[in-house]
Structure formats: C-alpha cells, structure tokens
Amino acid sequence: MKGQIYIAFAILILLLLSGITIFISNPPERSNDQLFNAFADLKKEIIETADLSLANGESATQNLNNFLAYSDGILSTRGYDQEHSVSQNGNIIEVSLALKFEGSYLSDTIIIDRTVFA
Numbered sequence: 001m002k003g004q005i006y007i008a009f010a011i012l013i014l015l016l017l018s019g020i021t022i023f024i025s026n027p028p029e030r031s032n033d034q035l036f037n038a039f040a041d042l043k044k045e046i047i048e049t050a051d052l053s054l055a056n057g058e059s060a061t062q063n064l065n066n067f068l069a070y071s072d073g074i075l076s077t078r079g080y081d082q083e084h085s086v087s088q089n090g091n092i093i094e095v096s097l098a099l100k101f102e103g104s105y106l107s108d109t110i111i112i113d114r115t116v117f118a
Helices: 002-025 032-055 060-077
Strands: 081-089 092-101 104-113
Touching (some): 032 060, 032 092, 060 081, 060 092
Antiparallel strands (some): 092 104
C-alpha cells in the first residue's frame, strides 16, 4: 500500500511540473485585437470630446488637442505610437488619427459634422 501512495504522488508531481512547463514555454501573446480595441476606444472618445465641446460652446480644436496629448502620453507608456492632426471649419471637425503598435498600423480620418442650436 505504501508503494502505491508514492507512485500516485509521483504521478501528481509530474502532472504539475508538466503543466508549469507548458505555461512557461507558451506565454500569452498580445494580439492585433488590442490595437484595434485601443483604436476604436480612441475614436469613440474623440467623437464624445468633440460633441461635448460643441454642445458647451467651447473650442473643439483646443479640447481635442488636449485630449489627444493626454491619450498619447497614456498610450506611449503601453508601447503605442500615436499621430494626429485636428482641423475645424465652423461646426465641421476633421481629425486624422494613426495608431501604431509592434509593426501594426491603423489610421482613419474622422469627420464630425454637428448642428449646434444656441
């Protein structure tokens, strides 16, 4: 009976060690989904910032530049590179945005056209 306990214990230890080896040899990789999710979140926040600025009668260009500078600081700590430009003509705001991460690249131009009633 004593020998069977040692054999069962040895098999349990081997299973545990093989599980640890598999986990260590295959670390989780960052996927391009993270780049896409970060880009989609950034676009959503840009639109919300522009909407709030226009609704409150504030400078949308200034608020967007401030937000994009803040987001650039946050994203750069996570390994992303962000490029952007903002232009405004009346209530039409155009934001060109590019986000790079580990060799992958997403870019888009967002045109926000809102009618604001006083």
